[in-house]
Amino acid sequence: MKPAIPYPARLAGLLLASLALASSASAAEGYTPVVGRVQLPPDVVALPIEEAVLTAPPFVPPAITRRTPARVVVNLEVKEITARIADGTDYTFWTYGGTVPGSFIRIREGDVVEFHLNNHPSSKLPHNIDLHAVTGPGGGAASTFTAPGHSSQFTFKALNPGLYVYHCATAPVPMHIGNGMYGLILVEPKDGLPPADKEFYVMQGDFYANGPYAGGGLQTFDTPKSIDERPTYVLFNGAVGSLVGDKALTAEVGQNVRLFFGVGGPNLTSSFHVIGEIFDKVWLEGGNRLAQENVQTTMVPSGGSTIVDFKVDVPGTYVLVDHSLSRAFNKGAIGMLKVTGPEDRVIYSGKEVDAVYFGSSAEDGSAAAKRQAELEQEIAAEIKANPTIAGLTKEMQMAKGKQVYMQNCFACHLPSGEGMAGVFPPLAKSDYMMADRERSIRIVLKGMNGPVTVNGVEYNGVMPPQGDVLTEEQIADVLTYVTNNWGNSADAFTVDEVRKVKGE
Ligand code: HEC
Numbered sequence: 001m002k003p004a005i006p007y008p009a010r011l012a013g014l015l016l017a018s019l020a021l022a023s024s025a026s027a028a029e030g031y032t033p034v035v036g037r038v039q040l041p042p043d044v045v046a047l048p049i050e051e052a053v054l055t056a057p058p059f060v061p062p063a064i065t066r067r068t069p070a071r072v073v074v075n076l077e078v079k080e081i082t083a084r085i086a087d088g089t090d091y092t093f094w095t096y097g098g099t100v101p102g103s104f105i106r107i108r109e110g111d112v113v114e115f116h117l118n119n120h121p122s123s124k125l126p127h128n129i130d131l132h133a134v135t136g137p138g139g140g141a142a143s144t145f146t147a148p149g150h151s152s153q154f155t156f157k158a159l160n161p162g163l164y165v166y167h168c169a170t171a172p173v174p175m176h177i178g179n180g181m182y183g184l185i186l187v188e189p190k191d192g193l194p195p196a197d198k199e200f201y202v203m204q205g206d207f208y209a210n211g212p213y214a215g216g217g218l219q220t221f222d223t224p225k226s227i228d229e230r231p232t233y234v235l236f237n238g239a240v241g242s243l244v245g246d247k248a249l250t251a252e253v254g255q256n257v258r259l260f261f262g263v264g265g266p267n268l269t270s271s272f273h274v275i276g277e278i279f280d281k282v283w284l285e286g287g288n289r290l291a292q293e294n295v296q297t298t299m300v301p302s303g304g305s306t307i308v309d310f311k312v313d314v315p316g317t318y319v320l321v322d323h324s325l326s327r328a329f330n331k332g333a334i335g336m337l338k339v340t341g342p343e344d345r346v347i348y349s350g351k352e353v354d355a356v357y358f359g360s361s362a363e364d365g366s367a368a369a370k371r372q373a374e375l376e377q378e379i380a381a382e383i384k385a386n387p388t389i390a391g392l393t394k395e396m397q398m399a400k401g402k403q404v405y406m407q408n409c410f411a412c413h414l415p416s417g418e419g420m421a422g423v424f425p426p427l428a429k430s431d432y433m434m435a436d437r438e439r440s441i442r443i444v445l446k447g448m449n450g451p452v453t454v455n456g457v458e459y460n461g462v463m464p465p466q467g468d469v470l471t472e473e474q475i476a477d478v479l480t481y482v483t484n485n486w487g488n489s490a491d492a493f494t495v496d497e498v499r500k501v502k503g504e
Pocket residue numbers: 405408409410411412413423424425426427430432433434440443444448449450451452454459460461462463464466478479482
């Protein structure tokens with residue numbers, strides 16, 4: 001029989017295996033022999049047995065009310081699935097329990113846990129689990145290496161309270177984690193946590209796709225991007241918009257909200273922040289001592305966690321972000337908490353005054369933002385009111401192009417396309433834009449600077465290139481929109497036209 005391998009040696013083995021990059025080579029490494037059921041002492045045998053309640057994110061199992069230990073049976077299933085990662089785009093996720101992050105597990109300090117890891121027969125690969133709550137080699141990974149259609153069992157005692165990450169540790173590990181194989185296990189302290197009115201489960205992860213952000217179709221893991229730590233997506237709960245709209249978290253004014261927040265990685269840490277709220281209490285790094293109060297942004301390491309509590313005092317939408325903000329605004333790390341209930345205008349008044357200020361053009365920003373919200377509603381209403389729109393390619397392109405425009409162009413060219421005198425040239429009725437299709441594509445792809453005359457007026461500014469931010473399809477859509485709106489009229493732009501100019 002193979003002797004137990006000490007952790008450093010195992011780690012070295014895993015590293016070597018991931019260097020080999022072939023999962024078949026690592027399969028042999030991951031396997032450890034069956035050692036037979038543990039002989040439990042009488043005091044453990046006498047404990048009550050219960051099956052752990054597992055929940056899918058953003059939900060959390062109910063607080064544990066017993067004040068004595070139990071033998072808890074956990075049944076966790078590994079499933080490889082295809083699911084939406086962004087609008088129109090699917091991704092091949094590997095999951096614990098069919099969700100990203102995996103099922104939330106809640107136990108109590110002192111519990112003896114009989115853990116079953118079941119790898120669904122439809123899986124293509126072996127998987128295992130390293131629970132940071134476990135004291136022992138590999139956190140359970142050494143004992144749970146499980147082939148497709150198999151089930152492994154091991155037992156551990158929850159010695160330390162805290163909020164712990166669990167993840168797959170099968171080589172190549174960053175790939176298994178990068179495909180969504182992580183979750184949280186809460187080990188409640190003996191006396192429980194202070195009560196909260198609402199508890200939610202949110203985890204951040206970085207995803208490395210073999211295509212652009214929301215690029216459409218089916219995407220899978222991209223190893224070079226992962227090695228360079230260049231994520232395509234940084235997400236809360238495994239998809240763009242997983243906590244937005246009717247999937248937003250909810251609470252009522254006066255409630256104490258608790259977030260169990262973790263970072264699966266595989267690579268990035270999180271500067272976790274809720275816009276418009278202050279964390280009243282933070283259990284830093286998921287430890288069990290209340291470590292800090294009144295915190296704006298808390299650092300959460302990759303493979304780490306935090307527990308934050310905050311009372312919601314006024315109604316509105318509070319936005320969860322990684323305050324490394326490109327991740328929020330360009331890679332998907334945005335969630336929402338919608339709070340309903342009575343206003344308290346002393347705590348937060350709302351906009352009290354909007355007056356003209358002649359010193360700068362700053363007011364344009366808020367006017368534009370208001371107009372953007374109106375337009376976005378219009379688009380939604382239009383699409384809703386007209387189901388045949390989907391069949392009409394040009395209109396469809398216009399609708400999609402409008403969304404691209406409202407994200408990437410309106411700030412300078414304004415929602416109405418009229419530009420800004422002396423600074424940003426107009427697109428509405430622009431003789432310059434309408435004169436040359438290929439030139440317009442080139443401008444969007446590569447940007448523009450130097451003097452230009454539009455409708456008889458000279459401009460000399462800088463337009464940043466959009467080729468790295470937008471897909472070819474998005475460029476075709478936005479150009480179709482701007483050349484067919486505000487009195488302009490032209491044929492729809494095709495992806496092929498964009499590709500041709502891009503290849504110049
Ligand atoms: C940061 C501000 C900014 C953004 C964002 C921006 N532009 Fe521009 N755009 C400019 C400026 C400034 C010029 C003129 C550059 C010059 O003077 O050489 C310009 C010029 C143009 C022109 C040619 C001139 C004309 O008016 O016909 C087109 C077409 C155009 N932009 C389209 C777009 C589209 C489409 C987007 C979004 C995908 C976009 N721009 C985003 C600032 C911007």
